[in-house]
Amino acid sequence: MAQNSLTKSNYFNQKVYWLIFALVFLLYGNSIKNKYALDDDYVTVTTPEKPSNPRIEKGIRGIPQLFTTHYVETASQSFEYRPIVLVTFAIEYQFFGSNPHVSHFISVLLYAITCVLLYIILIKLLKNYHLIFPLLIVFLFIIHPVHTEVVDNIKCRDELLSFLFGISSLHFFLKYIETETKKFVLFGILFLFLSLLCKRTAILFIAAVPLTLYFFTSIKLKKIVLFTVFPILAFVFFTLTKNLLTHDLPKIREFVFFENPLYFEHGLLARIPIAFYTMGYYIKLLVFPYPLCCYYGYNAIPMSGWATPFFIISFVVYVVIGIYALKFFSQKNVLSYGILIYLAGVFPFANIVQPVAGIIGERFIYFASFGFCIATAYLLLMLLKIDIKSKSAFSIQYLTPAFKIISVFILLVCSMAIIARNKQWKDELTLFRSDVKSFPNSCNLHYVLGNKLYPKIFSTPNGAQKDSIIEETKYHFNQAAELMIDGVKKYPEDYTNLNNVGTIYINIFNDGNAAWPYIKRAYTLNPKDRMIPFNYAFCYEKRNLPDSAALYYEKMITNNTTNNAVYLQLHEIYLKKQAYEKAIICDKKGVKQIPLNAQLYINLGNAYMLNKDTLNGVEQFVKAAELEPNNTNLRAQIVNFLKSIGYNKMAEEMNKR
Numbered sequence: 001m002a003q004n005s006l007t008k009s010n011y012f013n014q015k016v017y018w019l020i021f022a023l024v025f026l027l028y029g030n031s032i033k034n035k036y037a038l039d040d041d042y043v044t045v046t047t048p049e050k051p052s053n054p055r056i057e058k059g060i061r062g063i064p065q066l067f068t069t070h071y072v073e074t075a076s077q078s079f080e081y082r083p084i085v086l087v088t089f090a091i092e093y094q095f096f097g098s099n100p101h102v103s104h105f106i107s108v109l110l111y112a113i114t115c116v117l118l119y120i121i122l123i124k125l126l127k128n129y130h131l132i133f134p135l136l137i138v139f140l141f142i143i144h145p146v147h148t149e150v151v152d153n154i155k156c157r158d159e160l161l162s163f164l165f166g167i168s169s170l171h172f173f174l175k176y177i178e179t180e181t182k183k184f185v186l187f188g189i190l191f192l193f194l195s196l197l198c199k200r201t202a203i204l205f206i207a208a209v210p211l212t213l214y215f216f217t218s219i220k221l222k223k224i225v226l227f228t229v230f231p232i233l234a235f236v237f238f239t240l241t242k243n244l245l246t247h248d249l250p251k252i253r254e255f256v257f258f259e260n261p262l263y264f265e266h267g268l269l270a271r272i273p274i275a276f277y278t279m280g281y282y283i284k285l286l287v288f289p290y291p292l293c294c295y296y297g298y299n300a301i302p303m304s305g306w307a308t309p310f311f312i313i314s315f316v317v318y319v320v321i322g323i324y325a326l327k328f329f330s331q332k333n334v335l336s337y338g339i340l341i342y343l344a345g346v347f348p349f350a351n352i353v354q355p356v357a358g359i360i361g362e363r364f365i366y367f368a369s370f371g372f373c374i375a376t377a378y379l380l381l382m383l384l385k386i387d388i389k390s391k392s393a394f395s396i397q398y399l400t401p402a403f404k405i406i407s408v409f410i411l412l413v414c415s416m417a418i419i420a421r422n423k424q425w426k427d428e429l430t431l432f433r434s435d436v437k438s439f440p441n442s443c444n445l446h447y448v449l450g451n452k453l454y455p456k457i458f459s460t461p462n463g464a465q466k467d468s469i470i471e472e473t474k475y476h477f478n479q480a481a482e483l484m485i486d487g488v489k490k491y492p493e494d495y496t497n498l499n500n501v502g503t504i505y506i507n508i509f510n511d512g513n514a515a516w517p518y519i520k521r522a523y524t525l526n527p528k529d530r531m532i533p534f535n536y537a538f539c540y541e542k543r544n545l546p547d548s549a550a551l552y553y554e555k556m557i558t559n560n561t562t563n564n565a566v567y568l569q570l571h572e573i574y575l576k577k578q579a580y581e582k583a584i585i586c587d588k589k590g591v592k593q594i595p596l597n598a599q600l601y602i603n604l605g606n607a608y609m610l611n612k613d614t615l616n617g618v619e620q621f622v623k624a625a626e627l628e629p630n631n632t633n634l635r636a637q638i639v640n641f642l643k644s645i646g647y648n649k650m651a652e653e654m655n656k657r
Contacts, residue, residue: 059094280314341371512542
């Protein structure tokens with residue numbers, strides 16, 4: 001009889017697994033056709049015609065390098081350690097190349113697997129409750145719109161993998177409690193180690209594992225302490241691995257005020273109001289997830305003060321739920337557990353321990369949302385007077401009409417919200433345009449949207465469409481500049497923001513005089529930055545002082561800069577002066593420092609030609625064509641040029657190649 005009951009239970013659970021997969025793919029299936037979006041270029045190759053992520057381009061053979069470098073490696077930034085995430089992208093690139101649809105499919109698949117594993121864990125933890133309880137928790141987790149960023153943003157694979165490996169670790173620790181088979185302890189430590197190698201926020205499981213065992217198992221307190229040690233061991237292994245493999249790498253992470261002004265507020269008292277505002281906003285997002293935003297940041301979220309109503313309400317709410325969780329802690333109350341998991345997940349991102357990029361981020365509460373779903377499911381079942389302690393078999397008849405109506409309503413509303421949000425994540429331009437409508441005061445959204453629109457001006461034919469793009473670009477840069485100038489007044493030491501304001505005036509509004517005070521101040525604060533010295537020199541050009549500009553460009557070249565713009569601009573100044581030999585010297589240094597830049601070889605070729613050195617000029621043009629074999633336009637220009645100067649045989653050979 002017991003065997004028959006077990007068979008029925010397994011059969012039911014298998015149907016639930018398939019139902020979870022079907023629901024996840026139904027809700028997120030339309031995201032698979034999306035393209036690359038926000039920050040995806042940090043982790044994979046987003047431009048196959050001109051790859052910009054050399055570590056990922058190496059595919060499988062580049063994996064060893066991924067364990068000895070930072071997660072983000074750019075010309076100006078180098079930070080975090082998440083090698084497992086990059087390894088998955090390298091393997092994916094090896095077999096599928098640059099394909100966002102494959103990446104999106106993997107995201108949806110990982111989310112579906114996570115939800116199935118959550119269900120498996122919950123039916124173990126809640127074995128003394130009616131099956132409707134774990135089912136409702138997983139149902140709420142699956143359909144919560146706040147998870148769209150984690151699933152839709154390819155870069156958020158770190159969140160997906162870290163949480164998946166983290167709950168896998170919990171699963172194996174629970175298996176050990178059931179079977180007392182020691183290998184499961186090793187698996188638990190291993191998977192938590194993998195979780196940390198995906199994202200350091202997996203440290204939350206150091207609290208979650210013993211907390212879960214305390215609430216849902218009968219093991220003694222002494223043994224629970226041991227299960228605090230096991231996760232700490234995983235963290236120690238992670239720290240040793242990271243320090244051993246990256247100990248000599250410089251960590252460079254620059255922050256700008258419009259990411260989070262709290263980077264420039266050093267007093268704890270200044271952080272407390274915004275911390276409670278942040279935590280209050282997270283509850284708002286979980287209860288009413290609209291509107292959503294890919295990047296909140298300065299002015300999208302007001303800098304709350306002590307006397308603001310939202311701060312007071314948030315403070316009261318957190319005090320009340322905190323007191324409740326502690327009061328019923330000893331009784332092992334499930335609602336208390338859900339609250340504590342939520343608090344553990346939200347506190348590190350509340351801007352009180354340290355500021356977080358963007359002030360608020362939907363991805364930051366992925367872990368916390370699990371606790372929220374537990375608490376919400378419990379309260380909903382209590383409110384609808386469904387006996388969750390009943391041992392009766394699951395059946396639709398068991399559910400009250402009110403529960404059915406509310407469940408269908410939540411499913412329909414959340415499904416529409418998720419499917420609509422997936423469409424907004426289609427690509428960066430669609431995403432930024434959509435979100436800036438909901439958050440018109442977000443400095444960063446205006447800035448990134450302006451940067452995204454700007455190149456389209458040059459690729460759009462003259463006409464009404466181009467005029468429209470120009471106006472849209474100017475509008476967003478103007479909005480960003482106004483908000484940045486407000487930041488300059490509040491945080492005058494933020495040289496990155498000063499540089500950004502100056503760059504907008506130089507490049508967008510072609511106003512060197514307006515840019516000068518900002519660029520000059522930025523240069524005074526940080527003359528060794530990669531871009532600020534260039535903008536300082538370029539500002540001289542815009543103010544019609546080419547000799548002063550050349551002086552600073554030459555200074556950067558003497559310091560072996562790898563900023564190709566320096567060589568390009570100095571080349572143009574020398575050509576206008578007909579100083580061709582100086583241009584040759586400049587361009588030679590450029591190709592030495594940046595040997596893979598075709599434009600520098602073209603410039604060197606032009607300088608040689610103008611200096612009546614045809615042979616050397618042709619040689620540089622050929623090198624440029626070899627660097628970009630797929631650039632048919634460049635090859636055609638060089639072929640035509642070779643023919644025009646009588647190098648017909650070389651032109652024919654290049655055509656054949």
